Amino acid sequence: MFLSVFDIFKIGVGPSSSHTMGPMLAASRFLAALREARTATPARLRVTLHGSLAFTGRGHATNRAVVLGLLGFRPETLDPDRADSLVAGVRDSGRIAVPGLGAVAFDPEADLVFDYGDPLPGHANGLVIEALDAAGAPVLSETYYSVGGGFVVTAAELAEQQAGEPEGLAAEKEGLGYPYPFGSAAEMLTMGEAAGLTIAEMKRANEAVAHGDGLDAALDRVLDAMDGCIDRGLSQTGILPGGLKVRRRAKTIHDALLAERGLNRVQPHAVNDWMSVYAMAVNEENAAGGRVVTSPTNGAAGVVPAVLRYYRDHCIGASRAGQRDILLVAAAIGGLIKHNASISGAEVGCQGEVGSASAMAAAGLCAALGGTNAQVENAAEIALEHHLGMTCDPAGGLVQVPCIERNALGAIKAVSSASLALRGDGQHFMPLDNCVRVMLETGRDMSLKYKETSTGGIAVNLPEC
Numbered sequence: 138m139f140l141s142v143f144d145i146f147k148i149g150v151g152p153s154s155s156h157t158m159g160p161m162l163a164a165s166r167f168l169a170a171l172r173e174a175r176t177a178t179p180a181r182l183r184v185t186l187h188g189s190l191a192f193t194g195r196g197h198a199t200n201r202a203v204v205l206g207l208l209g210f211r212p213e214t215l216d217p218d219r220a221d222s223l224v225a226g227v228r229d230s231g232r233i234a235v236p237g238l239g240a241v242a243f244d245p246e247a248d249l250v251f252d253y254g255d256p257l258p259g260h261a262n263g264l265v266i267e268a269l270d271a272a273g274a275p276v277l278s279e280t281y282y283s284v285g286g287g288f289v290v291t292a293a294e295l296a297e298q299q300a301g302e303p304e305g306l307a308a309e310k311e312g313l314g315y316p317y318p319f320g321s322a323a324e325m326l327t328m329g330e331a332a333g334l335t336i337a338e339m340k341r342a343n344e345a346v347a348h349g350d351g352l353d354a355a356l357d358r359v360l361d362a363m364d365g366c367i368d369r370g371l372s373q374t375g376i377l378p379g380g381l382k383v384r385r386r387a388k389t390i391h392d393a394l395l396a397e398r399g400l401n402r403v404q405p406h407a408v409n410d411w412m413s414v415y416a417m418a419v420n421e422e423n424a425a426g427g428r429v430v431t432s433p434t435n436g437a438a439g440v441v442p443a444v445l446r447y448y449r450d451h452c453i454g455a456s457r458a459g460q461r462d463i464l465l466v467a468a469a470i471g472g473l474i475k476h477n478a479s480i481s482g483a484e485v486g487c488q489g490e491v492g493s494a495s496a497m498a499a500a501g502l503c504a505a506l507g508g509t510n511a512q513v514e515n516a517a518e519i520a521l522e523h524h525l526g527m528t529c530d531p532a533g534g535l536v537q538v539p540c541i542e543r544n545a546l547g548a549i550k551a552v553s554s555a556s557l558a559l560r561g562d563g564q565h566f567m568p569l570d571n572c573v574r575v576m577l578e579t580g581r582d583m584s585l586k587y588k589e590t591s592t593g594g595i596a597v598n599l600p601e602c
Contacts (some may be wrong), residue, residue, distance in 0.1 A: 139315060139527055140472035141343055142464055145497075146359045146441075147245035147287050147431045149212030150220075151423035152536040153565035155262050156197030157212075157281025164206025166289065167266040171277055172237045174400045179268035179276045180557030181242040182207060182233065184249050187263040188256030189483035190283065192590040194378060196534025198426065200249050201391045203264075207243065212287065215428050223519055230435075241268075261282055261296045261483035285481030285489070286433045315343045322514050322569040330485040334511050336500075337462040353525060356461045362430050363419075363442035369427060370418025377424045377446040378536040387418035408451065412552060415443035420541040433480045435538050436487070436529075437494035439544035441467055442549050444498035448505055455505075462497060470500045470517045470569075477570070478577035482529035483589040485580025487540075492524030492576065493549040496569075498551035502556050511563025518569040525572075527581055528587035530594030537602045539595055 149158045164184070171179070186194050193199060204224045205215060224245070227233050233243040244250075255265030260282040268276045280292040290298065317332070317339040319325040329339060345353050371391045377383045391414050396404050416439030423429045423438050431439040445463055449455050471480065474493045478484045496517040503516035511602050524547070532538040586593030 139318075139343070139387060140338070140468070140475060141347065143355065143359070144288070145286065145431070145468040145475075146464065146470040147213065147432050148359070148362050149287060149429065149431060149435070151426045151438075152195040152433055153199075153430050154287040154433075154438075155283045155285050155483060156194060156199045157202040158287040158431070159262065159289050160264055161187075161206035161210065161212055161215075161284065162203040162282075162287065163264060163281035164203050164266060164290045165211055167268075167277075168207065168209060168235060168237070168280055169269055170279060174277055175257075176268075177270075178238050179241055180250060180271040181269045181273075183269060184236075185252050185265045185267075186250065187252050187254075187265070188261040189402065189589040190262050190264055191251040191253050192592065193534030194251060194470070194582045195530065196531065196591070197536065200245060202429035203249060204233070204243075204245055207233050207235065210433070220426065240542060253334040255311060256430050257292075259292055261585075262479070262481065285473065285479060285484065286431050287435075295404045309594065314346055316344055316346075320473075320476065322573075323518075325356055325429045325469065325473070326510055326514060333370050335504065336469055336513055337465045338524045340465040344465070353461060355465055357457075359430060359464060360445065362428070362462055363432075363445060365441055366422050366427070366438075367418045367446055369416050370420075370422040371414070371427075373421065377421065377535075377537055378426070379424070379533060381533050381535060381537055383424070383537045383541075385421045387414050387421050390414045390417070391597050395453055402429075406428070408447075409453065409549050412443050412447050412544075415446045416440060416544040416548045418540050419443065420536070422542045422553050424535065424537045424541065433475065433497065434482070434494075434542055435488040436482055437544060437547065439541075440491060440494035440551060441498045443544070443548035444502050447548070447552060448502055452506065459505035460495075462477055463498075463505050465501075466504040466513060466602075467501035469572065470503050471497045473519075473569075474576075474577035478573045479580060486527055486588050487529040487543065487584050488521075488524045488527040488576050489580060490529065491543050492527055494523050495524055495547040495551045495554070496521040498548065499554035499558070502552060503555040506555065506559060508555070508559050509563055512547050512558045512561065514569050515561065515563055515565045516555045516558035518565065518567055519557055520551050521572050522532065523550060523554075523571070524568060526583075528583065529589040530587055530588065530592050530596045531591055532596050534591045534596075534597055541554055
């Protein structure tokens with residue numbers, strides 16, 4: 138499966154790509170399958186959440202997302218401001234108006250089941266959606282896995298992927314004509330050297346197969362969505378939803394930074410505060426259920442936009458072309474990590490989310506600042522290596538603590554990693570491919586309570602108040 142820049146960077150809604158966007162898309166896919174099956178209109182719908190979707194589903198608004206998906210909405214088109222009223226209508230009526238099928242019984246309290254037993258065998262984020270007849274027998278049933286970053290597969294599709302070949306080879310066999318079908322960082326470097334092209338140029342050539350002359354306009358839409366999210370986050374105040382009473386801080390910090398501009402007493406490390414506030418603005422918007430871009434997930438959505446804004450507003454020689462290159466290179470690295478390991482916090486912990494995002498941002502910034510392919514690969518490896526072992530233990534199942542600040546530190550690490558790589562010649566001890574493998578192995582060995590179940594770590598060590 139070829140992973141496009143627009144697979145990695147998807148415009149959607151918060152608070153979670155795997156727990157909100159994924160289940161919404163799964164429900165939408167089920168509706169399409171139900172219409173295609175051309176069975177009689179079912180009497181009732183039932184959805185069962187398993188694994189991490191059950192344990193942290195309420196905090197991640199999975200239950201709301203499922204209802205919205207059954208109503209026919211998709212993350213990229215949903216108006217976040219309408220979501221609560223739409224779900225309230227279903228809760229009050231006990232019925233859901235299924236597009237193309239009519240009204241079907243669905244009580245979110247009874248028909249949306251949180252199963253806290255063992256996760257389904259394919260992935261930690263599993264859900265089963267069923268259409269039932271009047272006697273309660275299944276008319277149609279499908280198992281879906283939300284595998285991180287808003288990617289959703291059926292059980293059959295997941296099995297096919299696990300038995301398949303590297304994405305580059307698969308794309309080549311599909312006859313899609315991607316000129317640089319690399320499936321590993323080593324292949325990426327070899328192809329770049331043989332062709333005399335940068336990673337950004339190879340990724341652009343691959344994307345041009347599908348997008349042609351419209352590629353830059355499509356990249357600009359993603360960049361504009363990221364910028365819009367930062368700007369909204371920097372303008373908002375108040376308490377984030379969910380019950381933890383976490384205050385929005387981005388606007389206050391940003392206002393202070395603006396007031397300090399031009400003063401002689403500003404510390405040099407204040408630039409870290411700029412990077413932090415950009416990332417925090419995004420993740421506060423995400424926590425509030427606003428519109429964000431998966432980068433590569435919602436939980437890590439602040440890192441790449443923060444580094445892009447840092448590049449645009451603080452780096453000498455920044456350009457729109459450089460921003461596009463950051464997206465292209467970041468997507469190339471993110472695609473490699475997703476294909477060869479995971480970007481799912483429920484599968485490998487936060488090393489797969491913020492760790493991956495930091496590696497992507499580091500590689501992209503290094504490329505935009507003139508780094509060689511070897512330096513770009515080195516930058517990604519440095520950032521990922523120094524997130525290894527990071528757990529996913531959100532307090533209250535909400536994407537707030539430690540997620541918001543963690544994105545800020547991921548952005549700072551990304552810039553530091555790019556800078557270190559640019560100070561070298563690209564030669565380094567640990568190849569990126571090896572580091573990705575270590576991340577996957579570490580995730581497999583990690584206790585389940587540290588993989589987005591909110592049953593360990595920070596999630597169970599909250600202050601008494």
